[in-house]
Amino acid sequence: MFEYHLRTFDGDIMGRTIFIGDVHGCAEEFRHMLDKLKFERSNDLVFLTGDAFTKGPDALGVWKIIREIDAKMVMGNHDVALLERLRVRLNGKEKKLKKEHKRILDDVMPVVDDLVAWIEGLPLYIETQDFLLVHAGINPEKELGGTSQDEFVTIRTWPPKKGVEGDRWHDAYQPIRPLVIFGHDAPNGLVIKKQKKVPYLVGLDSGCVYGNALSAYILEERLIVQVASLQPKQFAN
Numbered sequence: 001m002f003e004y005h006l007r008t009f010d011g012d013i014m015g016r017t018i019f020i021g022d023v024h025g026c027a028e029e030f031r032h033m034l035d036k037l038k039f040e041r042s043n044d045l046v047f048l049t050g051d052a053f054t055k056g057p058d059a060l061g062v063w064k065i066i067r068e069i070d071a072k073m074v075m076g077n078h079d080v081a082l083l084e085r086l087r088v089r090l091n092g093k094e095k096k097l098k099k100e101h102k103r104i105l106d107d108v109m110p111v112v113d114d115l116v117a118w119i120e121g122l123p124l125y126i127e128t129q130d131f132l133l134v135h136a137g138i139n140p141e142k143e144l145g146g147t148s149q150d151e152f153v154t155i156r157t158w159p160p161k162k163g164v165e166g167d168r169w170h171d172a173y174q175p176i177r178p179l180v181i182f183g184h185d186a187p188n189g190l191v192i193k194k195q196k197k198v199p200y201l202v203g204l205d206s207g208c209v210y211g212n213a214l215s216a217y218i219l220e221e222r223l224i225v226q227v228a229s230l231q232p233k234q235f236a237n
């Protein structure tokens with residue numbers, strides 16, 4: 001039996017709460033996902049795990065979809081870095097940039113004021129009675145209240161170590177809250193951990209920008225939905 005309280009918004013419509021993993025500039029796959037979900041603006045609320053714009057081919061396209069559907073998002077490490085580069089450019093202090101970074105800044109220039117204001121307003125986490133959404137994770141020993149800003153956006157291994165190999169923070173996490181949703185960990189891929197058949201931890205970064213898949217999770221249906229990536233296969237890092 002489903003025990004979650006279905007949210008109501010826009011009046012009394014019973015809505016869906018949809019989480020989508022790290023989009024990383026893959027606007028076309030993002031669009032495919034919304035089509036596959038049969039997304040309806042009046043019925044569905046979309047939350048993104050962060051790292052929406054960088055790396056992939058179409059940062060501006062992703063921004064347009066976010067605006068169109070009024071998606072909510074938590075701050076990712078790449079959003080922090082993009083915000084910093086945008087501020088430097090707006091202050092006229094830009095020096096030599098990596099070609100890749102320049103491409104993305106040039107791409108979003110038509111919407112830069114809105115985009116900067118939006119990224120500046122992103123929270124490190126979103127917590128409701130039904131879920132906790134973070135980009136990378138939380139400190140498994142100090143829990144939410146003891147998680148540092150850096151851990152929210154970059155944590156992977158626990159105990160912390162360099163590189164992408166090793167046990168994850170969520171291997172040490174005790175499930176004391178209904179559900180934690182996160183992204184950031186493409187090397188480890190999609191993660192679903194359950195207790196009594198009910199997911200309490202869902203990792204949604206299945207490496208769309210590395211040629212794998214874009215993943216979503218529908219809270220009320222406890223359902224994973226995936227669409228194929230259109231990007232070339234690359235090693236996830």
Ligand SMILES: [Mn+2]
Nearest residue numbers: 051076077184
């Ligand atoms: Mn990340």
